[in-house]
Amino acid sequence: MRIFSRKLGRLLACALTVALLPSTAQGSPESDATTTVSESRGTVTLDTPGYSVSISGRTGGQLALTTRRSGRTVLATGPEALRFRTGDTWQHTTRLTDWSWRGGVLTLTADTTLAGARIEARLTPAPDRYRLDWDVTGAEATELGLTYDLSSAGHWYGHGETATTSDGPYTDQPWPLDAGRVEAEDFSAASYQMVDPFWFTASSAGLYVDTGDTMDVSLNAAGDGLGRFTVESGSTYRATVFVESTPRAVYRDYIGIVGKPRQSDATYEQYAKPLWNSWAQFYTKVDQEKILDYATDLHDNGLEGHTVQLDDKWESNYGNMTFDPKAYPDPRAMSDRIHDLGYDFGLWVTLWINLDSTNYRYAADRDYLLRDAADPTKPCTVTWWNGTAGIVDLANPEARAWYQGNLRKLMDTYRVDGLKFDTRFFDDHCAGRDGHTRTDYQRLGSELADAYDLQGAGIRVHWSRAAHESGFVTRQIDKGTGWNSLKASVTQNLALSTIGYPFVETDMIGGSLSQPAPTKEVLVRWAQSASYMPLMYASISPVDTIDPTTGQKVDYDEETVALYRESIARHERLAPYIWDQVQHTLETGDPIMRPLFFDFPQDEAGYTIDDEWMLGPAVLAAPNLTASASRDIHLPPGTWYDVSRGRTIKGPATLESYPTPLAVTPAFVNLRAKGADRALRALR
Template identity: 30%
Template sequence: MLETTLLFIVIVPLVYGQVDTPKATEDVVIRMGNYLTRISKDTFVISVSRGEELIFETGRPGDAATSLEFSRDEKPQHVTKLTRVEKNGNTYILSYDTTHKDVVARVELQAEENVLHVKSWILDGSASPTPNAAVRLAPSGDWFGGGFQGWRDPLVLPVNDAHIRKKWFLADGNTQGTPFWYSTKGVGVWIRTPFDFKYSVNEEASGKRDGLLRIEMPNSSELRYDILLDSDLNVLLRRIIKEIGYPAKTPPADYFRLPIYTTWVEHKTEVSQQKVIEYANNIHNNKLPCGVIEIDDRWENHYGDTEFDSAKFPDPKAMVSTLHGLGYKVTLWVHPFVNPDSRTFRDHQDDGLLMRDHSGKLMLTRWWNGPATIWDVSNPKASAEFRRRLHDLQSQYGFDGFKFDGADVNFMGTDAVPLNNITNAQYSDVYNKEATAQFIYNETRVGVYSQPLGIVQRLIDKHSVWTNMNGLQSLIPEAILSSVRGFQYLMPDMVGGNQYDNDKIDKELIIRWAQASALMPLLQFSWGPWHFDREAIDRAREASELHIEFAPYIFELATRARTTGEPILAPLWYHAPKDSDTYRIVDEYMVGGDVVVAPVVTKEASSRDVYLPAGHWRDYNTGESLQGGKWLRGYSAPLNRLPLFVRDSSPLIQQLKIKAGN
């Protein structure tokens, strides 16, 4: 199912609407149910209307870019006029001249009631132009979706307000990234070519932002995409997620209920058996709820051998036994990399288990721990050997599961030759299928179409800063984007961030971060609140206890997602798609349809404005009944309070410890 989603678009005869008889001297007009699509005869412009309203349009003459532009003879070139239209059933093949006499463009269109499938080529016998498209943002309302916006770049929503310089969609994302965008007018653009691609949003042109989403497909001669049409955001997203597939299974209830503590920020690569035990004792002695201790990077003697460094971990079995005795599950960080100094690298030169390059030698890439090759997980024998090693770690030492890292698109080099024909854009999904999904306690960080696997997806490493530059203010918008993309079993990154590049976690930041994460599906800590004072410990414990209190509701939503595809975590607009006041709210989120969470994400703030969707709500902190569909201005939120609201008609009202006043 996964590979089919990536590789094919099924050609289905049109059974809806009518199509005007096409002529090359006229615009091509296609009637699709409630929609009318027009393809221009002069240049290549697609426009879609619902009734009298224009709801979608690609770049047109006068914009900074149009679709199917290219460079030839060191000059910019573009499509000029339509020269031929062929109709084969409900597929339309359009031929265009260009400004270069030796180059033509070809477009294939297939229309259904609420989707237009588009394939496009720039045909040049002496060069390989990059197929591309430009979409005008303004006609479709506010846009959302896409992938991770940047390691140190601001995350801005709606996408109309963002300025994203040209980058690789997956390779520069390093996290979950299903390639579709969607708008408040119920329009979606879904890239179907199964390769990574370059894109930009609002590039600078003549001193101003160009108002375009631009797509370039350098690794393929064809650019394939769908233009999806529906009544609103919610209906459109449900349709997309249904096509991708609902999660086939749900992780254990205790994984959702109890926080995870990982050694990464606390010890980085200096982790050792003694430090793990001390870390666990600090958690236990401070009475901090915890279900899983996760041992992160640098437990191996050599990357790829899956063997403990005996100097740092003299008795891993005893360590795991001690942690189990404290009531904790134990998971271990693993990855697909095999470094050249490992025995595995030396022993598997010729058996096809490790990724090869075009010369037949082992492919080399570079990851954050040096040069390496990777397991060729497209080879069933390689996947089986990788899993065998992990099962051996479980049977020998007692580990309960694994944190799967790596498998990013950019680590499968352009010269990689996998045994089976997968692209680098598909590697992470195959890795997740063959490895991550095979273990009950799992966690991964990458995926394009891994949603049906029902695995836990962690957001990319966050910086220990307040801003939307991959800090606390980016946590909620990134989480809701990933969640409505179908990654329901979402783990926000570690509370407080990772302390990279001289960033430092302070007391206020770790408290507000814990509150912001408290009602997300899974909750993960690393830097211990005991590094500050008793208040920090108490606030972390309160956030954990709040998470536990809502865990039955969250797990109910997690289980329900297997049959409905509904997100656990969602932006306000998902549950109120016609309420335009919700479109630009990026610092609140909903849990199911009955809970609104409005964390404080601004340094030194003790109040904030809160928007509640239409309906009757109960303030969790005071018990006060409130009318929705409007703003609560200046809502009091001192350091010990998370603004939290429950729908008055929800069964949760009877189950929760809502404060006095109810």
Template identity: 30%
Template sequence: MSQRGGRVKLGLLIFIFLVGCVVVAVVTWHFTKRSNENNTSSHTSPQKSVTEMNLGETTIQNNLKIDIKRKTQTVLSGQLWDDKLRVNFKEWSNTNDWKRTATWSRDRKLDVSYKEEGGVPCYQFHWKVTVGLESVLSDCWDIGDAHWYGGFEDYYQPWPLEKMSRNMSAYIVDDSYQKKLGGVQERYFITSKGVGIYIEEDVPLYISINASNDRKVCLQAKYEKYPYQNYKKLLPSLNYHICVSTDVKLIHDFMSRTFIKLRPTDIPDSSMFRKPIWSTWAQYHKDINQSLILDFANNIIRNNFTHSQLEIDDDWTPKYGDIDFNVAKFPNARAMIKQLNDMGFRVTVWLHPFFNLDSNAFTEAASRFFLIRQFDSPLPGLVSWWDGKLAGIIDATNPEAVEWYLNQTKFLQNTYNISSFKFDAGEVNWLPKVYSANFDIPNEYSKHWANLAYKADETVRHQEVRVGYKTQDLPIFVRMLDKDSNWDYTNGLKTLIPTALTFGILGYPFILPDMIGGNAYYTHPERELYIRWMQANVFLPSLQFSIVPWQYDEEVINLTRRFIQLHEDYTETILKLAREATATGAPIVRPLWWIAPKDEVALTIDSEFLLGNDILVAPVLDKGASSRDVYLPGGQWNDVLRGGVKQGGWYRNYKADLHELPYFIRNN
């Protein structure tokens, strides 16, 4: 090849190389540009951090303030964590179209994900601590002008929830009589604006509601020595879901299907719906014996009252924990129960998880390691409860301990023909402050105690329990904790309907109200209170008497018979609704907003309720009142007490004398 030809060929190669470089550069620029414009899964450029997050129509600002929207309307606003976190805030990164992640330079990150099911958008907020066991995670949501429902049993039991003011409290199954978060609870809230909130079970959760009237609901996650002990050195997380529908009824239906899920597998024994339970507790407290029990039963029969069962309550055993009759009080318990059976009574007895130190059963249970143990020790952890200062507590999560306990109940059934049981306590607060057991989540104890109660009578099903946590599937009655014999919201008559409504929203339809007239702890129920309390119970799923009507006068006896009969007249309706609950989870006793979810009065009224969708009950709840204001949602209602048909709206000063109970049937 000539020198000139070589130079030409070399020049051609150089030209081709340069053109190639230009083409590659152009393609690379074009691809990068399109990727930055269209590919939402790419991370934010470090030269320009994105501190505002958008998912759907919801926005989180760079100060971590958030507005959750339905279409263009804000339905919930809040503050994710607090302003201090802005100092170390880095940026949002787009993990994919449905998830965003925020990171901090030191110890935590936040994942926010979005999905839509059946037209209902849901957001999941998942805070994670990456370093440091002592960290606290906290989000606050504005109550705003919405009304809130759900949560837990409460001493004052407000309806809606924003009426209360509660400082930050551990969200554990506790004793509402001590003004703690109550024994029936779920990590579930809904609002009148169609918002639902569900917090995951493994979160070491604390909550405040309208603390110091701040109009906020705050969620907090942290580990402490009590109640969320953390011997496994877990890092705290705050993991919860917020879903949005168009109204409170629709969001309840969605959240119940999606997060509660459990439905009763059957219904309790039908006789407990139909006829009253008679208990010794409020009338006699601990002063019971064989002759008194027989006298109690004879008076029920003599005064011509129906009954489903007679319940022998506190102090029938020799020592607390020894599950047998005290022969000093009951010299021939077998003959007594035979006599009661011959009179037509089924007999139940009071049980609890405690074994006092002086009982024989404590020695046996402790030696077989059936009691909740001290931390990292084979020795039982000793607790204090209302009937003992030193006691062990059954480990309801230990299968062998459960079998042993149930054998004691079978002994009662086989030896004395005891029909069933009233299971008391079971709340987490009765556990030792530091313990070793087969569960990490404290509320698991209450769930296992309720399951133990069910196994004691799973065929006939006429037992009762006073705790509920993820036990909506159990076909047993759940009892309200002891009510006081007063008219007001300090655990008195006015908390009866709000408690029943709360139980139903949380998925517990088989409500056993406490004793008619209350428990007579500080004062005996006056005559008028007793009558009005009885009327308020008539359309609830079951009636429970202890304070006896014959201690008043003949009119009270006759009124009591009449209202018991009214309850029995509607028992088939109640049973139909109970069976419906096994399929749908719908409560038997419903708030007025169940049929009027956008009606402001229906969203707030706490002195009326629905039995199903078509019977509205408006008992008189004020001392000395011979009338009350009655509200009827839209439509036509047959006035059963006064006759005629009424349209929806307010009826002021509706007359209801002491012997009268206002109720209405919807005209369909």
């Protein structure tokens, strides 16, 4: 119902001031702030003490929303700002036809390109954000979407692992996002990619889409400079727009909604030393003799680690959860020998049970598997990289108990210390049991994994409060073995860290993805880079390595071993400083590895740098991620100690053509930052 009659139309230009209601974490109004709403020259403007939102389109054209702070645009919609799909056709808002302001909510009504269909949108302001909820009336919509002009907000970040037109997320992770072309058509809680529906910008705006449905997210995918955030549902579109003074403040606002880690799943030793996993060293061409030779070579060459983990292809069939007797004649003796060398022993496991497994029929007959979405009377089957399988249904308590019983038998019989969980806990081809949603299965997966030592391999759960609060290590999706993948491993860690997963590591040092082994230079540079990250996740050994894709010996020499060993030692010396950052993260939710602009928001150069990062407040890492013999290095404002050259530099400064022979890994300590003394002791 409209609040003002036409007779009072002239008063619409006057400010309407109301006291707002108590604040909540979701962004409802706050009692000590005021807001005003007015209309002038066909534009309705909502003004709060911290920002304003202008809604144009009253006199024709298309509805458009522009958010400003201190008079400067920080976020603006693009063409077809609010759009929806009916049948095979996309429609969008046109003229703003009506508005009202009541009880702290600005309600907007707009016509659309579909006759008889209208959109009703509701803006609920709070001091540092506003809720934007909207619906379609007069038509049956199957998808709803927001469109933003990316350039209105400067550069864009967030999202998580990106599907791109340049083979992301495996070899490409654009930083910032608008520097690439992102097209994620299955962006959801069921995705194998680590993603969250949260984006933030250089203008210190942010967008959180509160949905459990699958999205189609496109950022400059067509080179058009537009961001399209589409929910594949006709239900109410619910979003929060953050308006802050720094990107870090936007990040903290988001963490206030989804939660911060309540613990670190990894132990101090798992931060201090690498995890050695067999996958990229052997892929599936692995057996008992090979894994023991691998562990012995690592030990004898002083390549420290806390665990040797046996990855894919130890089972007789996928899902049997029994060792292949031909490849592993005595698994207990293998485990005992690995322990004798000073390592823990771990196994790769999955909830996916292949159709040719003896366990498949057993599980299917007892309704232990997820059901098919199209026909819930039969088990859901999915195709993955190792065949066709059913998935253990964690929402069935009996299925969960059966699966965990198999795990416990394995661990007790073979002295297995921990597990690497792989594959997803849910798939969109399947139906959730008793109303369980995608995010419910992320929670159930988190609860399952939390009962085991994940040995620093972490787990790939996301999009749920449980995933954020559990404090798991987050391992990246598989990377290639070339320079582009090394570069992507850095920017991907920055992306994951800044959507609320602070305990990050790259894919296995040197990459995997069933590609030929990395060159000596890529392997060394990757190890050097990882030494300045929270954790080191290793596989390819610099000792006596045969490329499993070619069968040829890899040209790694004594220098390769020495430089890899040096990287491990550096990381271990940094462990007390890193552990301090872990404790800070548990208090604040702040990422440990983060972009320069989180600490130096006024330093404009830091917003596009994709090969440097802060490790906590005191350490700036600038390793060489290319085949070049030198690199340029940017230092933000401050007083910096150059670790490699033993000198002090006043920032901001650009160090052009900084020499980076293979033995040099540039890093700098901010002498006035908290933790600088501990960092200096580790790096001098």
